[in-house]
Structures are given as structure tokens and as C-alpha cells.
Amino acid sequence: MTNPHGSFIWYELMTPDPDAAKSFYDAVVGWDIEAQPAGEMDYRMITIPGAGNAGGVLRLTDEMQSHGARPVWLGYLGVDDVDAMITAVEHAGGKTLMPANDMPGVGRIAMIADPQGAPLYIMKPTPPPGNESVVSDVFSVDETRHVRWNELATSDPDAAITFYKRHFGWHQEGDMDMGDMGKYRFLQHGGVAIGAVMPTTSASQWRYYIGVDDIDRAIAAIDAGGGKVVEGPHPIPGGEFSLHATDPHGTAFGLVGPRKS
Incomplete structure (x- = not known):
């Protein structure tokens, strides 16, 4: 790739x-x-x-x-x-x-x-034979059914940003004030906004936000399927909504998408 x-x-x-x-x-x-x-x-x-x-x-x-x-x-x-x-x-x-x-x-x-x-x-x-120039598109900033945002909750945001900038070529520019929770600091790679870093007092971990076509439809499917919406949906810039959820085995994930109803 x-x-x-x-x-x-x-x-x-x-x-x-x-x-x-x-x-x-x-x-x-x-x-x-x-x-x-x-x-x-x-x-x-x-x-x-x-x-x-x-x-x-x-x-x-x-x-x-x-x-x-x-x-x-x-x-x-x-x-x-x-x-x-x-x-x-x-x-x-x-x-x-x-x-x-x-x-x-x-x-x-x-x-x-x-x-x-x-x-x-x-x-x-290892790229497929005959298709050595293939590019992975599993991450997309705007496509549904792809991961659209990568969020790192970490015990030391400054150190984490320094680490990923130094070793993976990322950049950090811009932030959002979350009050007592600290700053939500945006990450870029190759000029593309790929996610953010935020402080946590729990174990440091990545959360991945998957794009959906309708956040309310997805919430209904989470409830019907035995999962749980932990937080949200919250409005985000651009007119869409995001939420935190767990699947039936307790696995954390995020969703992002429009509200159509």
C-alpha cells in the first residue's frame, strides 16, 4: 500500500x-x-x-x-x-x-x-500482486460505513502528541475547550484532520468513530441488538452528531452521522 x-x-x-x-x-x-x-x-x-x-x-x-x-x-x-x-x-x-x-x-x-x-x-x-499502488481507504473523513475519526484518551496529552508527531509524522493544530475536562486537541496527518487527543484519568485508549447514515436509526439498532449508548448523541461542527456506545460484549466504539428524523 x-x-x-x-x-x-x-x-x-x-x-x-x-x-x-x-x-x-x-x-x-x-x-x-x-x-x-x-x-x-x-x-x-x-x-x-x-x-x-x-x-x-x-x-x-x-x-x-x-x-x-x-x-x-x-x-x-x-x-x-x-x-x-x-x-x-x-x-x-x-x-x-x-x-x-x-x-x-x-x-x-x-x-x-x-x-x-x-x-x-x-x-x-504487502501490496497485492499487480496492484502495488493500492491505497487503503478504511479511514475517511466523510464516508459512511468507514471509520471517520480517531480519538485518543490519554493520561498525558502533551507527551502523547509529542510521541505521535515524532514517530508517525502527525501534526497538532487547534483545540476545543472542554472546561474542567481540559482541551480536546485536534490531530492532522498529511493535511487531513484524522482525530483528536483528550485527557483521561482512566486507562489510555483509542476510540474509533464509525460513520452512519442516520444517528437515530443507529441508536435504535444499538438498543435492539443488545448494545448500549453510553454518551450522546451530541451535536458536532458541521451539523452532525456523535455518540459513545458499547456492543453486546462491552466493546467501546463511537458513531458519527446526521440526524434525519
Whole structure:
């Protein structure tokens, strides 16, 4: 893939029940998650009907959960050199959660935690034969059924911003005052607004906001599917609304979209 170093190139839901995830997210977002895995590993593509893929779903096995894995959404950052990035992350105070390994036909991948503890993948993808110039479009600032915003809640916003600017080529410009909660500081990459950083007193983590066609329709689907709206919907600049929610397994995610009713 030819996305610049530091781009979000994939999103993955880790869950103990991919079948339940398909039922829930297909209804909420409008996806068509694969009903069955294509290979030996239970990994299913999140497909956007008529528009490619939005990410993947990995089944959490009992063994994974016995080693501490929990249901979570994780983002993948494309990097020029996975091993060099692991070294840089560790020197900066971060950790390697999963050592680098090569996945045939997919690429070289590792899981890290930034210096404040927020986990994410880093990856040097292998482009499809004959399509070496392919670009990942799983992140979009305005398309429904794609991740549209990447939000980092962190124990140390200043240090986190310095880390991602230095190692992934991001920028930080502009903010919004949240009163006692501090500042909501906007992030850019390649001139595109990709998300924001905010302070938290809880564990540092990323939250990903998925675009939907109608926030009220999505809320009804969350309720019907056994999920829970935790906060919102709140109006955001541009006339749309955002919310925080959890799926039936307690996995946190966000939604953003218009209100049509």
C-alpha cells in the first residue's frame, strides 16, 4: 500500500463471538461482515456492500483470553519499517505487546502500546500482486460505513502528541475547550484532520468513530441488538452528531452521522 507512513490503514474488532458481532454491526452500521472465515484462522472481513472493506474481525479464543486479551477495537498504523518502529517505541517508553511477525501475503505486523499505554498495531503491508499502488481507504473523513475519526484518551496529552508527531509524522493544530475536562486537541496527518487527543484519568485508549447514515436509526439498532449508548448523541461542527456506545460484549466504539428524523 502506498499510504504515507503513519496513516491508519486498517481497523480490527477482537471479539469472542464474531457471529454476534456480525448481527450487531451489520444492523448498526450497514456492513456485511463475512459469515464464515476464509482460512484456518477465524478472521472475517468487514465488507461495505459495493465499496470494498472497512476492516476485519478476529475471534478471541479461550487461549487468547486466558493470556489477558479482551474485546476491543484496534487501529493499524502503516509504517515504513516495523522493526525500526518497535525500537523507537521502546526507546520512547512504549512497549511491544506482540512481537513482529510476517503474515504471508499480508505484511509484517506487531502490536505496541504507546508510552501512556494505549494499544495499537503497526504494519508494513504487502501490496497485492499487480496492484502495488493500492491505497487503503478504511479511514475517511466523510464516508459512511468507514471509520471517520480517531480519538485518543490519554493520561498525558502533551507527551502523547509529542510521541505521535515524532514517530508517525502527525501534526497538532487547534483545540476545543472542554472546561474542567481540559482541551480536546485536534490531530492532522498529511493535511487531513484524522482525530483528536483528550485527557483521561482512566486507562489510555483509542476510540474509533464509525460513520452512519442516520444517528437515530443507529441508536435504535444499538438498543435492539443488545448494545448500549453510553454518551450522546451530541451535536458536532458541521451539523452532525456523535455518540459513545458499547456492543453486546462491552466493546467501546463511537458513531458519527446526521440526524434525519
